[in-house]
Amino acid sequence: TIIGRNEKHISCSMRTLYRIxxxxxxxxxxxxPMKGKRHPNGYVERRGKAGRLGRALSERHQDYPxxxxxxxxxxxxxxxxxxxxxxxxxxxxxKSKAVIILNTRHKTDKAIFEKLDALLxxxxxxxxxxxxxxxxxxxxxxxxxxxxxxxxxxxxxxxxPNQRALNEQTxxxxxxxxxxxx
Numbered sequence: 001t002i003i004g005r006n007e008k009h010i011s012c013s014m015r016t017l018y019r020i021x022x023x024x025x026x027x028x029x030x031x032x033p034m035k036g037k038r039h040p041n042g043y044v045e046r047r048g049k050a051g052r053l054g055r056a057l058s059e060r061h062q063d064y065p066x067x068x069x070x071x072x073x074x075x076x077x078x079x080x081x082x083x084x085x086x087x088x089x090x091x092x093x094x095k096s097k098a099v100i101i102l103n104t105r106h107k108t109d110k111a112i113f114e115k116l117d118a119l120l121x122x123x124x125x126x127x128x129x130x131x132x133x134x135x136x137x138x139x140x141x142x143x144x145x146x147x148x149x150x151x152x153x154x155x156x157x158x159x160x161p162n163q164r165a166l167n168e169q170t171x172x173x174x175x176x177x178x179x180x181x182x
Contacts, residue, residue, distance in 0.1 A: 054142050057163055060130060060154045071095045072129040075167035076116075078138055079174065080107050089115060090174065091131070092167045099170055113141040120149040130154060132164055 021027045060067060067073050073094045080087045087107040091100040102115040120128070130152040133139040139155075146153045156163035 054133075054146075054153055054155050057132060057154050057156050060132065060152070063152060064130065067094070067130070069095070070129070072127060074100075074128055074131045075164040076131050076133050076139070077164065077167045077171055078104070078107050078112065078136065079171055087111070090167060090171055091119075092170050093128075094166060097166065097170075099174075101174075107136075107138050109138050109140045112138045113144060116145055117148065120145070120151065125150070132156060134161065134164060 018029055018032070021032070022029050060073075064070070064073065071093065074091045075094065076089065076091050078087055078089050084107070087104050089102040089104050089112055091102070092098070093100075100119065102119060104111040104115045128151055131145070132154045133142065134156055135158050142153045142155075145151065161168050
């Protein structure tokens with residue numbers, strides 16, 4: 001929030017700012033967007049990754065050189081509930097910033113495919129040109145969606161959520177404004 005405002009150049013990371021706030025006791029870090037949470041040094045991700053599932057995001061720049069200014073490019077992600085119960089899929093259109101939330105109930109490739117297929121089946125053909133996913137295992141049926149609905153699919157680099165920043169920001173706002181882990 002502070003770094004993204006661009007009012008004044010701050011040459012430190014978000015983590016550094018959180019540490020400063022926590023040490024100074026001037027500001028309660030739990031009121032900030034990240035609530036003071038961060039992974040400790042030496043943290044290793046153990047959930048497993050699907051690896052690169054499909055076409056790289058750099059190919060989207062070649063296929064759609066004007067994608068910043070045209071309607072129809074979606075960013076997709078899933079949000080999971082508390083104790084891995086329940087899940088929703090969020091789709092954010094880049095130009096209009098319109099948000100589509102699909103209640104998938106489960107974070108499985110089958111559940112994601114069914115809901116996304118149902119959505120794309122009722123929308124006019126050609127309305128959406130591309131979808132950018134993260135590399136989660138729940139998006140492994142991307143070929144079926146791409147072939148059935150004639151839509152380009154791309155994947156952000158592994159470990160680079162900033163390549164789908166609009167979707168990540170939207171998910172954070174949804175969590176903050178009521179879609180909690182309850």
